[in-house]
Amino acid sequence: MVHTSKVLRVGLVQMRCSADPLLNLEKAQLFIKEAAARGAQVVCLPELFLSEYFCQKEDHSYFELAEPIPGPTTMALGALAKEYGIVVIGSLFERRAPGLYHNSAAILDADGTYLGKYRKMHIPDDPLFYEKFYFTPGDLGFRSWSTQAGRIGVLICWDQWYPEAARLTALRGAEVLFYPTAIGWHPSEKKEFGKKQKEAWQLAQRAHALANGVYVAGINRIGHEAPAGGEGLEFWGSSLIAAPDGSLVVEASENEEEVLIADLDLSLLNTQRTHWPFLRDRRIDAYEGMNQRYLDGE
Numbered sequence: 001m002v003h004t005s006k007v008l009r010v011g012l013v014q015m016r017c018s019a020d021p022l023l024n025l026e027k028a029q030l031f032i033k034e035a036a037a038r039g040a041q042v043v044c045l046p047e048l049f050l051s052e053y054f055c056q057k058e059d060h061s062y063f064e065l066a067e068p069i070p071g072p073t074t075m076a077l078g079a080l081a082k083e084y085g086i087v088v089i090g091s092l093f094e095r096r097a098p099g100l101y102h103n104s105a106a107i108l109d110a111d112g113t114y115l116g117k118y119r120k121m122h123i124p125d126d127p128l129f130y131e132k133f134y135f136t137p138g139d140l141g142f143r144s145w146s147t148q149a150g151r152i153g154v155l156i157c158w159d160q161w162y163p164e165a166a167r168l169t170a171l172r173g174a175e176v177l178f179y180p181t182a183i184g185w186h187p188s189e190k191k192e193f194g195k196k197q198k199e200a201w202q203l204a205q206r207a208h209a210l211a212n213g214v215y216v217a218g219i220n221r222i223g224h225e226a227p228a229g230g231e232g233l234e235f236w237g238s239s240l241i242a243a244p245d246g247s248l249v250v251e252a253s254e255n256e257e258e259v260l261i262a263d264l265d266l267s268l269l270n271t272q273r274t275h276w277p278f279l280r281d282r283r284i285d286a287y288e289g290m291n292q293r294y295l296d297g298e
Contacts (some may be wrong), residue, residue, distance in 0.1 A: 017048075047157050102119040184216070
C-alpha cells in the first residue's frame, strides 16, 4: 500500500523576553510574520512570552500581568492568525477569576478562531521556579485540537517530564505535541551539571516522540533573567523538534533569537507505529495503579 505524505511546516519562535509585555508582543508578532513568510502553517511561542520569567520570586505584584483567555492577547494573535492563514499557539498567564490563575496556552486556528486552551497540569516548586505560588494546576485535562493544519496537542514546560501527559495527549489523536517552555540553568550549577541537565531535557522529549510515534516540539526562550536579583536564570534555548522515531529533526542555538522552521511528514506516524507497534501492544488491562501516587511496595 502506498501512503501519501502529508507535510506540515511548523515554526518555533525562540526569543528573548523583557519586562515589557507590549515590546514582547510586538517582537512575537514580528517573528510570527517571519514564520508565515517562510511557509509555516503552525507557529508556537515560548512559555509566558509576554514577560520575563517572573516565577523566580514570590511577589504579588506579578499577578497584574495576568489576563483572561480569551482576552486582549488572544485577540491580537487571532487577528494575526487570520491575516496570514496560520495556526498560532500562545502561552499566557491566565486570570480565571479573582485569586484564581493558571499557566495556560491558547490555540488560534488559521481563520483566527479561538479553539480553546490548555492549562498546565504539572506545576513545579523549585529554587527560582516558584510556580505553585502563582498557578493553580490545570483542570481541563490533556487535549488535542483539530486545526486547519492538522491535529495538535499542547502541553507546557514541566509537563515535559511526565510520560503520562504525552501518552494521553497522543491517545487523543495529536500528531504533534507542542511544549512552550522556559527552562535554563542556575548559573552557579552550569559548569558542573549544565550539560547533563540539558541532555536530560532533550532525552525526555525524544523519548515521548518515540514512545508515542508522534512529533514533539519544545519551544524555549533565551537570555539571562534576574527579576528577583541574585544570579537569576540562564535560559538555554535549544528549541527542538523530535521525529516519531525519536531522532532530532532540527535544533536551535543556545543563545540566539530565531524562528526554527521544519517540514514534518505526518505519514511517518503510521510508518513508525506500524513497525514499532507500541500502541498495539499496550496492556491496558494491566495498568491498575497508574492513578495512584505510589504503591508502597505492593
